[in-house]
Amino acid sequence: MSQVEHVSDADAGFVLSNLEPDQLALAKNVPVARRQLRGWKLVLVWSLRVYLVFMLVVVFWQAWLAVR
Amino acid sequence: MSADAQPGRNLRVMAAEDDVVVTHEDIDRAHDRARVSAARLGHGLRARTWLLWLLIGPGILVMLGENDGPSMLSYAATGAKFGIGFFLPFVVLTFGMALVVQEMTVRLGAATHRGHAELIFERFGPFWGWFSMIDLGIGNFLTLITEFIAIRAGLGFFGVPPWAAVLVALAVLFSALLSHRYWTWERVTLAAAAFNLIFIPVALMAHPHWGAVGHSFLTWKPLPGFNRDTVLIVLSDIGATVTPWMLFFQQSATVDKGLTTKDIRFGRIDTVLGAGLAAAAALGAIVATAPLFGRMSADNFQAAQFAQALVPLIGRFGASLFALGMVEAGIVAAITISTSSAYAFGEVTQRPHSLNLPMTEGKSFYAVLGLCAVAAAGIVVIPGLPLVFVVLVVNVVAVLAMPPALVFLYLLVNDKEIMEGVKSPAWMNALAAAVVVVLTAAGILYGLSVVAPGALAWIGRL
Numbered sequence: 001m002s003q004v005e006h007v008s009d010a011d012a013g014f015v016l017s018n019l020e021p022d023q024l025a026l027a028k029n030v031p032v033a034r035r036q037l038r039g040w041k042l043v044l045v046w047s048l049r050v051y052l053v054f055m056l057v058v059v060f061w062q063a064w065l066a067v068r
Numbered sequence: 069m070s071a072d073a074q075p076g077r078n079l080r081v082m083a084a085e086d087d088v089v090v091t092h093e094d095i096d097r098a099h100d101r102a103r104v105s106a107a108r109l110g111h112g113l114r115a116r117t118w119l120l121w122l123l124i125g126p127g128i129l130v131m132l133g134e135n136d137g138p139s140m141l142s143y144a145a146t147g148a149k150f151g152i153g154f155f156l157p158f159v160v161l162t163f164g165m166a167l168v169v170q171e172m173t174v175r176l177g178a179a180t181h182r183g184h185a186e187l188i189f190e191r192f193g194p195f196w197g198w199f200s201m202i203d204l205g206i207g208n209f210l211t212l213i214t215e216f217i218a219i220r221a222g223l224g225f226f227g228v229p230p231w232a233a234v235l236v237a238l239a240v241l242f243s244a245l246l247s248h249r250y251w252t253w254e255r256v257t258l259a260a261a262a263f264n265l266i267f268i269p270v271a272l273m274a275h276p277h278w279g280a281v282g283h284s285f286l287t288w289k290p291l292p293g294f295n296r297d298t299v300l301i302v303l304s305d306i307g308a309t310v311t312p313w314m315l316f317f318q319q320s321a322t323v324d325k326g327l328t329t330k331d332i333r334f335g336r337i338d339t340v341l342g343a344g345l346a347a348a349a350a351l352g353a354i355v356a357t358a359p360l361f362g363r364m365s366a367d368n369f370q371a372a373q374f375a376q377a378l379v380p381l382i383g384r385f386g387a388s389l390f391a392l393g394m395v396e397a398g399i400v401a402a403i404t405i406s407t408s409s410a411y412a413f414g415e416v417t418q419r420p421h422s423l424n425l426p427m428t429e430g431k432s433f434y435a436v437l438g439l440c441a442v443a444a445a446g447i448v449v450i451p452g453l454p455l456v457f458v459v460l461v462v463n464v465v466a467v468l469a470m471p472p473a474l475v476f477l478y479l480l481v482n483d484k485e486i487m488e489g490v491k492s493p494a495w496m497n498a499l500a501a502a503v504v505v506v507l508t509a510a511g512i513l514y515g516l517s518v519v520a521p522g523a524l525a526w527i528g529r530l
Binding site for chain 1: 089090091093094095097098099101102105180181182186187190191192193196199203326328418420422454457460461464465468469471472475476479483485486508511514515518519
C-alpha cells in the first residue's frame with residue numbers, strides 16, 4: 001500500500017535549494033551513458049580477470065590442503 | 069502541487085515543479101546539507117572545526133572498519149611471528165596505498181553522486197558489472213563470516229557462549245539502523261569504531277622497546293626471511309588495509325552523506341584522519357603481540373589464543389582489552405561490510421538504497437543488509453564447520469581481487485565525461501598504477517610460493 005505525503009512549496013524548495021539536481025534519489029534512475037572498453041583497456045581488464053580466476057583456484061586449493 | 073504514488077515507493081512527494089520528485093531520502097539529505105551550508109558561512113577555527121565534524125565520516129569509518137577481525141588477527145600474528153622490525157613501516161606503507169585508493173572514491177562519489185557498483189554497471193555494462201559484483205559478494209560474505217569468528221573468539225575469552233556472542237553483535241548492528249538516518253547511523257558507528265584505538269593502550273602495557281621501534285622505522289630492519297610464511301603475512305597485511313569492499317563502501321557512503329565536489333578537500337582530510345587512526349591501531353596490535361615473538365606459534369590466527377598468551381605479559385586487564393578490541397573490530401566491520409553489500413545490491417537492481425530510508429521504503433536495502441549479517445552469524449555458530457579455511461583465505465582473496473577492482477576505479481576516475489573537472493592528475497594516476505603493480509606482484513609471489521616453492525627460494529637468494 002503506497003503512502004503519499006504532501007509537502008509545502010517551501011519544503012520542496014528547501015530540498016531543491018540544498019541538493020544538487022543529480023543528488024535527488026530519482027535522478028539516479030537516469031543511467032550514465034555507456035562506454036565501450038577497447039584496446040589496451042580491454043586487454044588489461046581481461047588479463048586481470050584471468051589472473052584473478054587462476055589465483056583464486058590456487059588459494060582455495062592451498063587452503064583446502066591446509067585445512068585437511 | 070501534485071502528488072503521485074508508485075508501486076515500490078512507499079513515500080513519495082512531488083515538489084512544486086511537476087517534473088521533480090522529492091523522496092523522504094532527499095528531505096533527510098537536504099537537512100544534512102543545510103547544516104553544511106550554514107557551517108560554510110562561519111569564519112575562524114571553531115567554524116572550520118564544526119564544518120570538518122559535519123563532513124567527516126566515510127573515510128574514518130572505512131579505514132577503521134577495515135581494521136576488522138581478520139586484519140587485527142593478521143597484525144597480531146605479524147607481531148608474534150616477526151616481532152618489531154620490517155613490518156612496522158610496511159604496515160604504514162599499506163595504509164599509504166589505501167589512502168591513494170580511497171581518495172579516488174571520494175572524488176568519484178562527490179562528482180557523480182553515484183555508487184561504485186552503479187557506475188561500473190552503467191558505464192561499462194552488466195557483463196563487467198556482474199563480474200565486479202560477484203567479486204564483491206564473495207569477498208564480503210567470506211569477510212563477514214570472519215568478523216563473527218573474531219567476535220565469537222573475543223567474547224569467548226570472557227566465557228560468553230558463541231550463540232550469545234553473535235546475538236550481541238547482531239543487536240549492535242541492528243541498533244545502529246534504528247534511526248533510519250544516515251547521519252545517526254554514521255555517528256553511532258563512528259563511536260563504536262573509536263574503540264579500535266584500544267590496541268594503543270594495550271601496546272603501551274606491553275612496554276615496547278622504543279629504540280627498536282624507532283630503528284625499525286628508520287631502517288625497515290630486521291628483515292624477515294624470504295619464504296612462504298613471510299609472503300603469506302605480507303599478503304595478509306596488505307589485505308588487512310586494501311580491499312574491494314572499501315571502494316564500494318566509501319563511494320556509496322560519500323553519496324549517501326551527500327558530499328559534493330566542494331567537499332572533496334574535507335573528504336580527503338576525513339580519509340587521511342581515518343588512515344592515521346587505523347594505522348596507529350594496527351601498529352598497536354603488532355607492538356602488543358611482539359613480546360610473544362619466539363614464545364608461541366602464530367600459525368593459527370585465533371583471537372582468544374593471542375589474548376590468553378598475552379595474560380602473563382600484560383596482565384588479565386590488558387589481555388581483556390585486547391579481546392574487547394577484537395570484538396569491536398568484528399562488530400564495526402560487520403556493520404560497514406553488510407552495509408556495503410546492501411548499497412551495491414540496491415545500486416545494481418535500481419532499488420532504493422540509503423540509510424536515510426524508512427524501513428517501509430527501503431525494505432530490500434535493509435533486508436539484504438540484515439540477511440548478509442544473519443547468514444554469516446548463523447554459519448559461525450554451526451558446530452564442526454572448517455571455519456579456519458575462511459580465516460586463512462579471506463585477506464589473500466581481498467588482495468587478489470583488488471587489481472581488477474582498481475582498474476575500473478582508475479578508468480572511472482579518469483573519465484572526463486563524468487568527473488566534472490576533478491579527474492585524477494598524472495601524479496595520482498602514477499601512484500594508483502604503482503598500487504596495482506604492487507598488489508599484482510604480491511599475488512604472483514604468493515602463487516609462486518604455492519605452485520613453485522623452489523622458484524620463491526631462488527628469488528630469495530638473489
